[in-house]
Amino acid sequence: MNLDAASIREDFPVLDRRVNGHPLTYLDNAATTHTPAQVYDVFEEFYTRYNANVHRGIHELSHEASLAYEEAHDRVAAFLGAEGREEIVFTKNTTESINLVAYGLGRRLDAGDEIVTTEMDHHASLVTWQQIAKRSGATVRHVPVTSDGHLDMEVAHDLVTDDTAVLSVPHVSNVLGTVNPVEDLVDLAHDHDAYAVVDGAQSAPTRPVDVGAMDADFFAFSGHKLAGPTGIGGLYGKREILEDLDPFLFGGEMIRNVTLRNSTWNELPWKFEAGTPPIAEGIALGAAVDYLDDLGMENVRAHENDLAQYLLRELEARDFVETYGPGVGEERTGLVSFNVEGVHGHDLSSLLNDRGIAIRAGDHCTQPLHDRLEIPGSARASVYVYNTRTDVDRLLEVVDAARDDLDDYIASERYHDLIS
Ligand code: PMP
16 A cells, blocks of 8 residues: 555644745655654653653552553564563663663673674664674674675675674665665574674664564664654563573662662563653654554555655666665665765755755764775665655755756856866
8 A cells, every 4th residue: 555645744744844945855764753743742641641750659640651651662562573562672772772782792702702793784783892892802793795785695604603692783774775684694693593683773664574583682773763752762682582681771670679789680671671761752652653553564665665766766867976775676775875976965965955855964873884885975865654756856956956056166267266
């Protein structure tokens, strides 16, 4: 079923805004998506009806808040195909989720152990495992990226060995849009008794995810990229592994018994949620996954694919534009990174902003990937459920104008004087 973007847009009043005199064209969804009324209404309801701390209280408001917060874990579990709330830890974001895993597993690593990540990892994963390796003496190895933007699976098979303790991969690259063969990678890790950690920041918002079928040991994601609020994300972990993993943060709520000398931990998932959690944000995350469930994740995937293929086809047709990642017709998500010859990504982004169009330019927290591509940065346009071909056409108009402006400038006397 096709998504009806026009009616979806009614749920997102921010899209009616004008920016610099133009209607807002929001194409920065891989960084953060907008939040529908069904999600932000949760905040008003929470703070006007049942704002209270969770878990500890006997009073009515605390009871209601606890129920709603705990049920939000159930909804996220169902959304990702987890067995139940015990397998879903609420965190701040993907970054915190990966840190939680890395600190827990990192305590078990020694010199001689290997951690395998990829050249396309986000800094959230790359930097974290780098630090864990430095502390534990383990070595990090990286699966290379091929020139057409895929993981080199042949090298991956050589890199993952019985010395590998952890394989940590992005499900979807936030620059290339590549959808990695994550089931194969998880199998590869398990064949060598290594843990498989999947960074799902760009996949959970954009396609159906079934962590059970994927068989990943851990899967990290952020709420603000899937129509939820900022300040909340999550970590799926297999129950038996989470049972065994040391907590990352300590304090109230995560304990069962405390003496002056010792403490024992609460049941899952609360063992990993120390202190007062972001309660309204957590409940709103539950509303966000409900919203996406109602749209249907298969429909979300198809809608993104349609727009991304259109954008990619149009960009590839322009000989002054270079695009990165899988080409037209190949599987990818709704983000396209590119460069316009002679125009710095920040200048393009600024020209677009003058016309109310939001994209992102820079290294997108993937400096090693940009080094691999031998470019200092890229511009990235990314769509979501409320975007239409009109949004893409507006972007293309400015890309063409940017190139024309540059040509005019190069032909101008000012430029001539400058270079002569
Ligand atoms: N991994 C990937 C693939 C991402 O795209 C992002 C966000 N750009 C992150 C991790 C980090 O997400 P957050 O900033 O929400 O922790």
